[in-house]
Amino acid sequence: MLVKCADCDLLFDPRPSGRGPSRERCDTHVRLRKRELARARDMVNRAKEWGVETELVIAREVFERDAWICHLCGELIPETLRSPRILGGTYEPLAPVVDHVIPLSKGGPHTLQNCRAAHWTCNARKFNIESGVIPPPQEESAKPSNRISRPTGRRCTLDGCERAAASKGLCGAHARRLKRYGDANKVKCGCGCGELVAVAPSVAVAVVYLDGHGVMGGITDLPEVKLKKGLVPQPVSERGRRFHGLTDECQVWSGSKNKMGYGRMYIQVAGQKRRGRVIQVHRLAYELANGEGSAHNLTIDHLCGIPSCCNPNHLEAVTIAENVRRASIVIGACPKGHPYDDENTLYSLDGHRRCRQCSTDVYHIATHGHEFVNDPENRSERRRRCLVCRRREETTPQFCPQGHEYTPENKRIDSKGKRVCQQCLWDRRHIPDFGHPFVPDPDYGSEKRSRCVTCHDAKPERTHCINGHEYTDLTTEYTAKGQRNCVQCRLNAAHLPRHGHEYIIDADNPTKMRRCLVCLEAKQATPQKCPRGHEFTPENTRMNRGWRNCRTCERNRQHRKLFGHDFVADPNGGKRARCGTCLHGALWQRGTSEV
Known part of the structure; x- marks a missing residue:
């Protein structure tokens, strides 16, 4: 579902990725809003230093409320200077600024009622005058003369430089050039090509261009001309021939590249030396071949697999998901060589795959100092276990936080594969109930059920059951858990309602099957x-x-x-x-x- 932007008439998807809260503005106005809020927070922090009342004030809302009119001189703020000043930039004399009617130094609050729109020059001339009257400008004769003061002390060792030394016998400008370019008398060309230009030692900061570079008479080389000059042919890769059937050569960019290997180019604005932007060369080549805006909101997939290739036949505009899917077909292992199989592949919420081994090694190397090696003998499927750590634990005594040693009898692995101390599990319930730690009885007949030796020794042994029958060899039996039961009580439960008397076991019966002595005598009498x-x-x-x-x-x-x-x-x-x-x-x- 598309919604309308709160600041323009553009329709956009409020949740482009399908997750997170809905947005109220398009991508362009979201970036503008972030910059406005950053500037508003800076003004709030500055006002807090004066200890006055503050609130979040958006500069654009103040300017639009005052109709872009300076409240000091009453003149209109030029339309060409409105957007740059809002987003930050150079300080123009007539650029709009937020002026406090009662200055912050006089105790004025930083609120919307105390803020007015003003020119940058008018605000500077007003200074901290509360009345709002602009003082007259000073005459030229009253201005102090700019005298050049010669530096004292150690100076730069380069001939022709009179600046003070800062590092290694050089001034700050020459020390930076030596560190960046390896030569204190060279700087980079101002056009962005990356080549070095020699300058005089007396020049500290300058924008220098090589012959034919930069702005010459207001006319610059067109981007397509620069692109054509910087391409070098190269045979097509095996990936392009195998997966996409490419036969023509790759056109590789020979100029500047970023860290990912994609070519980049600096495009200037005609008539201005310091205005321009850096673009990716392969996107420029695709749009020159398919029309401007053909790759809008799409990513360019290199079918040949070479990031610096600019051949339009080797480029295709696809979505990010499709680009990742194609890469997953070709790339079968992570950068460290771990294969992307079913056990070693994890998928994020947006469908991207990650190497499970690399994710585990990040924590395991920092904690244990070695890579994680999966233990094939681990019984748990949810929690993995390191084979190296397990062998190290088996060779050295391991203790729980309470000091109990992890022996085979005192160690238990839960359903998540985590090691648990059996003694701590016993003590957790035994100490509150009986007031002493649990001491297992090694001579107890049952393997599934343990009993405490201390409790067993302190408890007197019972010789009769609850019904008064004595525990003898004939009247005693044990369950699978080691519990002692009375045979006489079990037989009476069925014999007493049927025959009207208790079951008396015949001790002289030669067979394995028990029989009642009273019933036997009654049968023999009749x-x-x-x-x-x-x-x-x-x-x-x-x-x-x-x-x-x-x-x-x-x-x-x-x-x-x-x-x-x-x-x-x-x-x-x-x-x-x-x-x-x-x-x-x-x-x-x-x-x-x-x-």
Whole structure:
């Protein structure tokens, strides 16, 4: 959504990056507003030195309120001097300034009501007069004469220079030239080309031009002419041929370059020596080929990968995001050689990638003195661990802030991969509750649960459970955490509601399965029969895993299938059980056959 600027009629996006608060002004007026606020704060700080009442006063608001009319002389402030004075610049005689009706030196407040618009000259002539009457200018005869005073003491060692020595036997101007250019009698050309020009030793500050440079008769070389003179052909790079299919040569700028390797050029204003601006040469070449303003709000991408190339066929105006995306395809490692893989790549909020190893090394080198080496044995995925630091910790004793040594038994790694002292975790709850540090019992049977030796020794050992049952070998069992439980209580929970009496463990039971002694005696006192009516006599009873089985039912189950009648035990069979019915039938058949 586009909004209207508060200072002009331009429509702009209040949140160009999609983040942060919405703006009220366009880019141009945002910069102007910052400069106005900087000037307003300077005036407030100056007024505070006088100890008067202050408030933030914007100079442009004062000038517009007074209609750009000087309140001292009543003349109009020239329109050509309004913007430069607001933004700061040279002091022109008729430039607008903020004048205090009651001067600050007289106790006047720095408020909007006490501020008026005035000419720079009128404000200077008024000085600190409270009435606002401008004193008449002084005559020429009253002006003091400008006498040139000869310096005393040590002088500059260069012949022809009469200035006082400042450093290494040279004056300030010659010492600066020697430090910057390596020659005390040379300065840079005023056109911005960077070449050195020899000057006389008596010249302290001067703008000197080489022959053909600078302003000659009010006419300067056109930018396209300078661009054409400074280009040198060079074979196209492998990147341009591989990714973009470029075949023509690169046109490399041979003049001045910035730290990033991009060419720059100083463009002058016709008729003025000291007015101009520095532009990037490749943007100038693109706009000369595609028209002025064709790269507005865009960045120029070098398809060949050479920053100083100015061939229009190798340049393309794209957005910053697209330029970064193309660079990421070609650049597979950071400047220090770390690869941009999935584990070593971090992305910022605006989508830019950063090297994780370099970001870690900035802190790790300053703190530990060596580069970070990732530990492959680290169990945590969120927090990385340095292999060199871990090995150093394992070879030297490590202690927590409370003085407990980090041993394998006293060290624990939390979910974030951070080392935690187990003794401190115990003491954090044990000391407030019991008043002494936790002392783990090494002989405790449970590995998952620890107990304090001091508390265990001070606590009397319990011989009976809460229901009064004595802890014996038969009535004691331990859980997986090492807690002692009463077997008698566990058995009574189900036995008492069902049978009406407590469960009494039969100590003479030869099987592994427990049985109640009261129930056993009750069964033995009354005849017991199986579901088919056979009585459980000692001869007819067989025990299987603690369960009572009927021998007659077991024999009848198979005998009825084979012979069609129940098994009748022969009393004369001896140790081997045999059916009497089957025996008599066999004898009868044998006698019939003999007859």
